[in-house]
Amino acid sequence: MDEKKNRPEEQPAGNREEGQTPQNMGAPEDLLAQVSAGPIAFSDDFVENILSDLEESASDFPELPVEPLSAAPNAGSAPAQVPPQEAEEETDAAPQEELPQDEEQPAAEEDVPDEEGQPEAAEEEELPETEGETAEEEHAEDLPPLDENLALVQNEPEQPDETEGMSFIERARYHARMRRREQTRLRRENARRGGAEPYQPMSMMDVRFTSVRLAVAVVFLLLGLLLQRTSDTVAFILYLIAYLITVLPIAANVARNFTHGKYFDEYLLILVSSFGAFLLGLHAEASVVLILHGVGKMISDLVLSSTHKSLSQQVDFIPERASVVNMQGEERQVTPAEVRVDDFVLVRTGERIPIDGIVLRGEGTVDDTVLTGDSEPVAVVKNAKVLAGSLYTGSLLLLRATAKFEDCAVSQIMRVQEEGAGRKASLEDSVMHGASRFIPVIVVLAILLSVIPPLFNSSTPMQNWVYRALTILVVCCPTALVISVPLSFMGGSGRLSQKGIHVKGSEAVEKMAELRMVVFDKTGTLTEGNLRVKEIHGTQDFNQESILALAAAAEQLSRHPVARAVVSAYQSAPQKISEFEEFPGRGVRARIGNRNLLVGNRRLMVSRGVKGVPDIRGTAVYVAYEGDYAGAIVLEDTVRPEAAEAVSGLKSQGVLRTVILTGDTELPTQQTADAVGIDTVHYGLLPEEKASKMEFLLRTIPTDGTAAYVGDGVNDIEELKLADVGVAMGVAGSQESADAANVLIMTNSLTRLSDAMRVCRRTHNIALQNMVLVLAIKVILVLLTILGVTSMWQAIAADVLLTILTVLNAARILGIK
Numbered sequence: 001m002d003e004k005k006n007r008p009e010e011q012p013a014g015n016r017e018e019g020q021t022p023q024n025m026g027a028p029e030d031l032l033a034q035v036s037a038g039p040i041a042f043s044d045d046f047v048e049n050i051l052s053d054l055e056e057s058a059s060d061f062p063e064l065p066v067e068p069l070s071a072a073p074n075a076g077s078a079p080a081q082v083p084p085q086e087a088e089e090e091t092d093a094a095p096q097e098e099l100p101q102d103e104e105q106p107a108a109e110e111d112v113p114d115e116e117g118q119p120e121a122a123e124e125e126e127l128p129e130t131e132g133e134t135a136e137e138e139h140a141e142d143l144p145p146l147d148e149n150l151a152l153v154q155n156e157p158e159q160p161d162e163t164e165g166m167s168f169i170e171r172a173r174y175h176a177r178m179r180r181r182e183q184t185r186l187r188r189e190n191a192r193r194g195g196a197e198p199y200q201p202m203s204m205m206d207v208r209f210t211s212v213r214l215a216v217a218v219v220f221l222l223l224g225l226l227l228q229r230t231s232d233t234v235a236f237i238l239y240l241i242a243y244l245i246t247v248l249p250i251a252a253n254v255a256r257n258f259t260h261g262k263y264f265d266e267y268l269l270i271l272v273s274s275f276g277a278f279l280l281g282l283h284a285e286a287s288v289v290l291i292l293h294g295v296g297k298m299i300s301d302l303v304l305s306s307t308h309k310s311l312s313q314q315v316d317f318i319p320e321r322a323s324v325v326n327m328q329g330e331e332r333q334v335t336p337a338e339v340r341v342d343d344f345v346l347v348r349t350g351e352r353i354p355i356d357g358i359v360l361r362g363e364g365t366v367d368d369t370v371l372t373g374d375s376e377p378v379a380v381v382k383n384a385k386v387l388a389g390s391l392y393t394g395s396l397l398l399l400r401a402t403a404k405f406e407d408c409a410v411s412q413i414m415r416v417q418e419e420g421a422g423r424k425a426s427l428e429d430s431v432m433h434g435a436s437r438f439i440p441v442i443v444v445l446a447i448l449l450s451v452i453p454p455l456f457n458s459s460t461p462m463q464n465w466v467y468r469a470l471t472i473l474v475v476c477c478p479t480a481l482v483i484s485v486p487l488s489f490m491g492g493s494g495r496l497s498q499k500g501i502h503v504k505g506s507e508a509v510e511k512m513a514e515l516r517m518v519v520f521d522k523t524g525t526l527t528e529g530n531l532r533v534k535e536i537h538g539t540q541d542f543n544q545e546s547i548l549a550l551a552a553a554a555e556q557l558s559r560h561p562v563a564r565a566v567v568s569a570y571q572s573a574p575q576k577i578s579e580f581e582e583f584p585g586r587g588v589r590a591r592i593g594n595r596n597l598l599v600g601n602r603r604l605m606v607s608r609g610v611k612g613v614p615d616i617r618g619t620a621v622y623v624a625y626e627g628d629y630a631g632a633i634v635l636e637d638t639v640r641p642e643a644a645e646a647v648s649g650l651k652s653q654g655v656l657r658t659v660i661l662t663g664d665t666e667l668p669t670q671q672t673a674d675a676v677g678i679d680t681v682h683y684g685l686l687p688e689e690k691a692s693k694m695e696f697l698l699r700t701i702p703t704d705g706t707a708a709y710v711g712d713g714v715n716d717i718e719e720l721k722l723a724d725v726g727v728a729m730g731v732a733g734s735q736e737s738a739d740a741a742n743v744l745i746m747t748n749s750l751t752r753l754s755d756a757m758r759v760c761r762r763t764h765n766i767a768l769q770n771m772v773l774v775l776a777i778k779v780i781l782v783l784l785t786i787l788g789v790t791s792m793w794q795a796i797a798a799d800v801l802l803t804i805l806t807v808l809n810a811a812r813i814l815g816i817k
Contacts, residue, residue, distance in 0.1 A: 171205065172205055172206075172208075172209040175203060175205040175206065176205075176206065176209075203305075204305070207298055207301065207302065210294055210297075210298050211298065213245055213246070213249075213294075214246070214291055214294050214295065214298075216245055217242045217245040217246045217287060217290075217291055218242075218291060220238045220239075220241045220242035220245070221238070221239070221242040221284060221287050221288070221291070223238045224236075224238035224239045224242065224283070224284065225284060235283075236283065239283035239284060239286075239287060240283070242287040243274075243278055243283065243286055243287045243290070246287060246290035246291055246294060247271065247274060247275070247290055250267050250270055250271050250274075250290065250293075251271060253267040254267045254268050254271050264436065264439035264440050264443065265436075265439065266439075266477045266478060266479050266482075268439070269439065269442075269443075269473045269474065269476065269477050270289070270290065270293050270473075270474070270477065272443075272470070272473055273289065273470040273471070273473040273474045273792065274286045274287075274289045274290050276466065276467075276470040277289065277467070277470060277792055280463060280466065280467060280470075282467075282792070285791070285792055285793050288793045288796075289474065289792055289793055289796045292793065292796045292797055292800050293796055293799075293800065295800060296479070296796075296799070296800030296801075296803050296804065297479075299800075299804050300479075300483060300803050300804055300807045303804075303807045303808060303811055304483070304487065304807065306811075318336065318352070318354075318388070318389060318410060318414075319336065319351065319352045319353075319354045320335065321333045321334065321335065321336075321354070322334055322335065322336050322338075322339050322345055322354035322355060323345060323346040323347070323348075324339060324343050324344065324345055324346075325344045325345070325346050325398070326344070327344075331346065336354040336355055336388065336405045337405045337406070339354065339355045339401050339404075339405060340401065340404070341401055341402065341403065341404060342400060342401060343355075343400070343401045344360070344398060344399070344400055344401075345357060345398075345399050345400075345401055346396065346397065346398060347362075347392050347396075347397040347399065348392075348396060348397070349364065349392065349393050349394055349395070349396075350391075350392075350393065351391075351392055352388075352389055352390065352391050352392070353366065353386050353387065353388055353389065353390045353391075353392055353397075353399070354388055354405075355388050355399075355401045355403070355405060355408060356385070356386070356387055356388050356401070356402055356403045356407075356408045356409060357385075357386055357399035357400050357401045357402050357403075358383060358384070358385055358386075358399060358400050358402055359380050359381065359382055359383060359384045359385075359386060359397065359398070359399050360382065360398045360399060360400055361382065361396075361397070361398040362380075362394060362395045362396055362397035362398055362399075363379075363380065363381055363382075363394055363395055364379075364380055364392055364393050364394010364395055364397065365377035365378060365379050365380065365392075365393050365394060366378050366380055366386055366387075366390040366391065366392050366393075367390060367391040367393070368387055368389070368390040368391075369498075370389060370497075371387055371389050371390065371409060371410065371413070371500060371746050372387075372500040372746040372747045373497075373498060373499040373500025373501070373746070373747070373752070374500065374747065377393070380392075380394070380397070385402075386399060387408070387409050387410065388405070388408040388409065388410045388411075389409075389410040409746060411738075412737070412738035412744060413502050413744065413746070415738045415739065416502045416503070416504050416738055416741070416744050417502065417504075419504050419505075419739075420493070420503060420504035420505030420506075420507075420508065421505065422505065423504050423505030423506070423507040423508070424505060424506050424507060425489055425505075425506035425507050425509060425510035425764075425767075426507075426510060427485065427510060427764070427767055427768070427771070428485055428486050428489055428506050428510075428767070431481055431482065431485045431486075431771060432482060432486070435478040435481055435482050438476070438478065439476070439478065442472065442473065442476040443473070445472070446469040446470070446472050446473050447469065449465060449468060449469040449472065449786070450462070450465050450466040450468075450469035451465075453465050460788075464788065467792070468785055468786060468788060470792060471785045471790060471791065471792045471795050472782055472785050472786075474792055474795040474796050474799065475778055475781040475782055475785055475790070475795045475798075475799070476778060476782070477796075477799050479799065479803050480770075480774045480799065480802045480803040480806050480807075481770075481771065481774045481775075483803065483806070483807060484767075484770040484771075484774070484803070484806030484807055484809070484810050485767050485770055485771055485810075486506075487807060487810040487811070488763055488766045488767035488770060488809075488810040488813060489506035489509055489510075489763060489767060490506075491763065491810055491811060491813035491814050492506075492509050492759055492760060492762070492763025492764075492766075492813050493505070493506065493509060494813075494814060495759050495763075495813055495814050496509075496756060496759055496760075498814075499752060499755055499756070499759070500745065500746040500747055500752065501743065501744070501745050501746075501752055501755070501756045501759075502743070502744045502745075502746070503742065503743050503744075503756075504741075504742050504743075507742075508725060508742040508743055509760045509763055509764065510760070510764055511706045511724050511725045511742070512706075512708070512725055512742075512743065512756060512757055512760035512761075513757070513760040513761045513763065513764035513765075514704075514705050514706045514764075515650070515653075515654065515655055515705060515706055515707070515708055515725065515757060516654065516655060516656050516657065516701055516704065516705025516706065516707065517655065517656065517657040517658070517659065517697070517701045517705070517706075517707040517708070518650055518655055518657075518658050518659070518707070518708045518709075518710060518753075519658075519659045519660075519661055519694065519697060519707065519708065519709045519710065519719070519723065520658065520659065520660050520661070520678065520710050520711075521660075521661065521662065521709075521710065521711035521712065521716055521719075522660050522661075522662035522664055522669060522672055523561055523637060523662065523664065524561065524711075524712045524714075524729075524730075524748075525710055525711055525712055525729055525748075525750075526639060526640060526643050526660070526672055526676055526678075526750070527637040527638060527639050527640060527643075527672060528637060528638045528639075528640060529561055529637065529712075530565075530637070530638065531561055531562060531564075531565035531619070531635045531636070531637050532565060532569070532635065532636060532637075533548075533565070533566070533569040533633055533634070533635060534618070534634045534635060534636040535633075535634045536548060536631065536632070536633050536634070537614075537616065537631050537632040537633075537634070538631045539629065539630060539631050541630070542623075542625065542630045542631050544631075546630075546631075547623050547630060547631035547632070547633065548566070548569060548570050548633065549570060549572075549574075549575070550597055550599070550623050550625060550630065551566045551570075551599050551621060551623050551633055552566055552567045552569070552570035552574040553574045553575040553576075553577055553590065553592060553597065554577065554580075554588050554589075554590035554597040554598075554599040554623075555567055555588060555599055556574040556577070557577075557580050557582075557588075558582055558588055562619070562621060562635060563588070565635055566599075566621060566633060566635075569633075575592060576592075577590045577591060577592055577597075578591050578592070578593070579591035583600065583604060584686070584687055585663050585685075585686040585687050586600045586601055586603055586604040586607075586686070587599050587600010587601055587604040587621075587622075588600060595625065595626055596625075596626055596627070597623070597624070597625060598610065598623070598624035598627075599621060599622070599623050599624075600621065600622065601620070601621070601622065601665075602615065602616075602620070602622060603684075604622075605622050605624060605629070608624070608627075609627070610622075610624045610627060610628070610629055611628070611629065612628075612629045613629050614632070616632055616634060617665070617666075617667040618634050618635075618636065618665065618667050618668055619634065619635040619636065619637070619664055619665060619668050620632050620633070620634050620635075620665070621633040621634075621635065636668070637668070639672055639675045639676060640748075640749075640750055642749060642750050642751045643675070643676045643750050644675065644676050644677055645750075645751065645754075646750035646751050646753055646754050647676050647677045647678065647750075648677060649751070649754030649757075649758075650753065650754050650757060651677075653754070653757050653758060653761060654705075654761075655757075656705075657679055657680070657701070658677070658678045658679045658680070659678065659679065659680045659681070659682065659697060660672065660673055660678050660680070660681045660682065660683075661682050661685060661690045661693055661694065661719070662681075662682070662683055662685065663683075663684065663685050663686065663687070663690070664683055664684070665683060665684060666681075666683050666684070669681050669683040670683075687715065690716070690718075690719060691718040691719060691722065694709060694718075694719045694722045694723065695722060698722065698723070698724075706724035706725055707723055707724050707725070708723055708724065708725035708726070708727055708743075709722070709723035709725075709726055709727065710727040710729060710753060711727070711728065711729065712728065712729050712730050712748075713728030713729070713730070713737025713738075713740070713741060714737070717736050717737060717740045720737065720740040720741050721740045723742075724742075725742050725743060726740055726741040726742050726743070727741060727742070727743045727744075727745060727753065727756075728740075728741035728743070728744050728745070729745050729747075729748055729750075729753075730745070730746070730747065730748045743756060759813075762813065763813055766809060766810060766812075766813055767810075769809065770806040770809055770810060773802070773805075773806065774802060774806060777798065777802055781795055781798060
C-alpha cells in the first residue's frame with residue numbers, strides 16, 4: 001500500500017467465524033457490506049407502500065405541518081451511542097428494525113428481502129434481528145402515530161403586523177428603534193470577539209424617511225435663499241429650520257457613539273464643520289453640506305443594500321424542518337439537526353433537501369447552485385447522492401440520511417463563513433484601524449491650521465483660516481475609504497460563493513491573491529481517485545484469482561482508496577477475517593483462520609521480512625501469505641482532464657512553483673506531473689513525512705508571496721493547517737477539514753482553483769484601487785483647501801461623488817467571470 005492517504009486506525013475485527021484456505025474463498029458472508037455506508041436495498045413494493053400511504057395522508061391533510069407530540073417520551077433526546085460492530089449490523093438490518101412488533105402484521109417482514117438473497121431464518125442472524133427489534137422499540141417511542149399527531153395539530157395563527165395601523169412617522173420610528181436594537185446587539189457581539197462593528201446600510205424605510213427629511217430641508221433652504229434679499233430675519237429662521245432638520249440626526253449619531261466610547265468618526269467631523277460654518281454666518285452652506293452628506297449616504301447605502309441582498313440569498317438556503325418517516329409511512333417534522341444517520345426523509349417538489357443522503361425512491365432534478373456554483377440542474381435517480389441545501393423538483397423523494405447535519409457539506413460551508421467573520425485582510429484591517437486613528441490627528445491639525453497661520457500672516461483674516469480648517473475636516477471624512485475597501489472584499493467573497501468557493505473571510509482572499517507556490521495532493525486531487533486494477537502478478541502457488549481474493553479479504557475493513565479499489569475489483573463477497581491491523585501509509589495485516597495475510601506496499605513487505613518481493617513499477621499492492629510472497633496487484637488512476645489547464649492558469653496568474661506530495665511510487669507520480677505540468681514531485685512519503693516536507697517547502701517559498709496546499713480534506717488535515725492557504729476540494733471532507741482549510745471548494749473540478757485565484761486577485765486590485773483613489777484625491781483637496789481654492793460645499797460634493805464611485809467600483813466585483 002503506497003498511496004497518499006493516512007489510513008484511519010481501525011479496531012481489530014474481533015473473533016469471527018474462521019475462514020477457508022485460498023482454494024475455497026467463496027464464503028457467502030458479505031463482510032464488506034456490513035462495514036460500508038452504501039445504499040440499503042429495498043424492494044420496490046416495500047417503498048411503494050410507504051409512498052402510497054404518505055400520499056394518501058397528504059391528500060387528507062394538505063400542507064399541514066406535523067409536529068411531534070409534546071408528551072412523546074424522549075422526543076428531543078439525542079440518539080444513543082452504538083458500538084461500531086452493532087452499528088454496522090444495524091445498517092444491514094435497517095429494513096427490518098422499525099417493523100411493527102404485533103403478531104397481527106406478520107406480512108410486513110415478507111416485504112424486506114434478504115440483502116444477498118440468502119436463506120432466511122438462519123440461526124446466526126438472530127442477534128442482528130434482536131438488535132433491530134430493540135432499535136424498533138426505541139424508535140417507536142420517538143415516532144408517535146401520524147393520526148394522533150394530526151389530531152392535535154392546529155393551523156398556527158399568522159403573526160400580526162406590528163406596524164399595522166401606524167402612521168408613516170410612527171412606522172419610521174418603529175423601524176429605527178428595531179434597527180438600533182440590532183446595531184446594539186451586533187456591537188456587543190463584536191466587542192466580545194474583539195472586532196470592529198460591521199457597517200450596516202440603511203433599510204428601505206430609513207431611505208424613504210431620509211429622502212423626505214432632506215426634501216423638506218431643501219424646500220426651507222430655497223425659501224431662505226429667495227427671501228434673503230427682502231428680510232434677513234425670515235431668511236435666518238428658514239436657514240435655521242433647514243439646518244436643524246439635517247443636523248439633528250447627525251448629532252444623535254454622535255451622541256450615541258459617545259455613549260459607546262467611540263469619540264471620533266465621520267459624523268463628528270460633519271457636525272463640527274457644519275456647526276462652525278453656521279456660526280461663521282455661512283448659514284446656507286452649512287445646510288448644503290449636511291444635505292449633500294445625507295444624499296451621498298443614501299445613494300451609497302442603496303448600492304450596499306442591493307449588494308447585501310444578493311449575497312444574503314447565497315446563505316439563506318437551509319430548510320427549517322425535515323420530514324422524517326418511519327417504516328409504516330408515519331411522518332414527523334424535526335429540525336435538520338435532529339435527523340439521524342439512516343433516517344428516512346421525505347422531500348417534496350419545491351423544497352430544499354434538509355440532509356445529505358442517498359435517494360431510495362423518486363426522480364427529478366436538484367439545483368445545487370448555492371453549494372457548488374453549478375447552474376445546471378442535476379438529475380437524481382435511485383441510489384444518487386444529494387446534498388443538503390439543494391432545491392429539489394420532481395416526484396415525491398424518499399432518501400436515507402448518510403450523515404449528521406453537522407457533517408453535511410452545507411454545515412462545512414456555514415462553519416467556514418462563521419469563522420471567516422473575524423478574519424480580516426491586512427489591507428482591510430489597516431484601513432479600518434487607520435481611519436479611526438487618523439481622525440483625531442486631523443482634528444488637531446485643523447485646530448493648529450486655524451490658530452498658527454494668522455500669527456504669521458496678518459493679511460488673511462483669522463475667520464478665513466478657521467473656514468479652511470473646517471473645510472479640511474470635511475475633506476478628511478473617511479466615509480469613502482471605510483465603506484469601499486471592506487465592500488470590495490465582501491463582494492469578492494460573495495462572487496466566490498456564487499462559484500461554489502467558500503473562503504474564511506477577507507484574509508483568505510488576500511492570501512489567495514498573493515499565491516506564489518501551490519502544493520498538490522495527487523490521488524483524488526490531480527487524478528480522478530477512481531483506482532482500477534490494471535494487472536495481477538501471480539506466482540506458482542497462487543493464480544490471479546487467488547491473489548485478488550486474498551487482497552480483498554485483507555483490505556475489506558480499510559477505507560483507503562487503494563483498499564476500496566481492490567475490494568471493488570473482487571466481484572464476490574470477501575472471506576471473513578478474524579484479525580485486522582492497519583499500518584497507515586503502508587498496508588494491512590489480517591488473519592483468515594490460522595493463516596496470516598500481509599497486504600500493502602513494498603516498504604511494508606521489506607519491513608516484515610518477506611523474501612523475494614519484486615520491484616514493480618507503478619502503484620503496486622503486494623500480497624504475502626504466511627510470510628511468503630504470493631503476488632501483486634498493479635493499479636492505475638486517471639489524470640483529471642482539466643488538471644493541465646488549471647495548473648497553467650495558476651502559473652499565468654503569478655504562481656512560480658508547483659509541487660506534488662504523495663505516498664505513491666515514482667513512476668505514476670512522475671507520469672502525472674508530466675501530464676499536468678508540475679515542477680517538483682516528492683513521492684513515497686508516509687503521512688507524517690508529508691507534513692514535514694510541507695514545513696520544509698514553506699521555508700523555501702519566495703518571500704513576496706504565500707503558499708497553498710490543495711487536497712480533498714480526508715487525511716491531509718495537518719498539511720491544510722500548515723499552509724498559508726489550505727484548500728479542501730470536494731465534499732468528501734469532514735468537520736475537521738472545514739476547520740483546517742481556509743478555502744472550501746465544493747466540487748472536484750480544478751478549474752475552480754484558478755477561478756478562485758483570478759477572483760481574489762481582481763478583488764484585491766479593486767480594493768487597492770479604491771484606497772489609492774480616495775487617498776490621492778483627498779490629498780489634492782487638502783492642498784487646494786489650504787491655498788483657499790476649495791470651499792466647504794465643494795469638498796463635501798467631491799467626497800459624496802468619491803464615495804459613490806468607489807462603492808460602484810467595488811460592486812462590479814460581483815460581475816467577474
